[in-house]
Amino acid sequence: MVPEDAQVFVISVAAELAGLHPQTLRQYDRLGLVSPGRARGRGRRYSLRDIASLREVQRLSHEEGINLAGIKRILALESEVHRLRNQVEILRALAEPGHRVFTAGPGGEVVAVPRGRRPARTTAPGTLVLWRPTPR
Incomplete structure (x- = not known):
C-alpha cells in the first residue's frame, strides 16, 4: 500500500484519480490550493493526500458554491486546526x-x-x- 503522503502520482494520473482536468490541477497549484511535490525535473508529483484535497476543493466549489479564494482560506484554517490539535496533544502529554x-x-x-x-x-x-x- 502507498503511504498517504508519498508523492508518486504524475499530474495525468492525479487528474484522473481526482476526476479533474490536468489544467485544473495546474491552476490549483498556481493559486496555492493544492501544492504537490516536485520531481527532479520539476514535474509535479501528487500524493493520495493531495488527491483527497483536490476532491475536496472540487466539492466545495461545485456543491457548496464557494469561490477559490474562500476555499483557499478554508483549507488554511483546517490546516491550522490540525496543527493546533497536534500541539494540544503534545501539551497534554507534557502535563502528565x-x-x-x-x-x-x-x-x-x-x-x-x-x-x-x-x-x-x-x-x-x-x-x-x-x-x-x-x-x-
Whole structure:
C-alpha cells in the first residue's frame, strides 16, 4: 500500500484519480490550493493526500458554491486546526506527572525538557520557557 503522503502520482494520473482536468490541477497549484511535490525535473508529483484535497476543493466549489479564494482560506484554517490539535496533544502529554517543563519556541513549536534539567542559557532569542510549580 502507498503511504498517504508519498508523492508518486504524475499530474495525468492525479487528474484522473481526482476526476479533474490536468489544467485544473495546474491552476490549483498556481493559486496555492493544492501544492504537490516536485520531481527532479520539476514535474509535479501528487500524493493520495493531495488527491483527497483536490476532491475536496472540487466539492466545495461545485456543491457548496464557494469561490477559490474562500476555499483557499478554508483549507488554511483546517490546516491550522490540525496543527493546533497536534500541539494540544503534545501539551497534554507534557502535563502528565514527571513532565514539569516545556519550552515554546518563536515558531510556536513545543519541546519537552527532561525532568530536573533546565534549558541552557543559550536558548534561542524569543524562546519562552515555562515551569509548572512542583506540588509540595
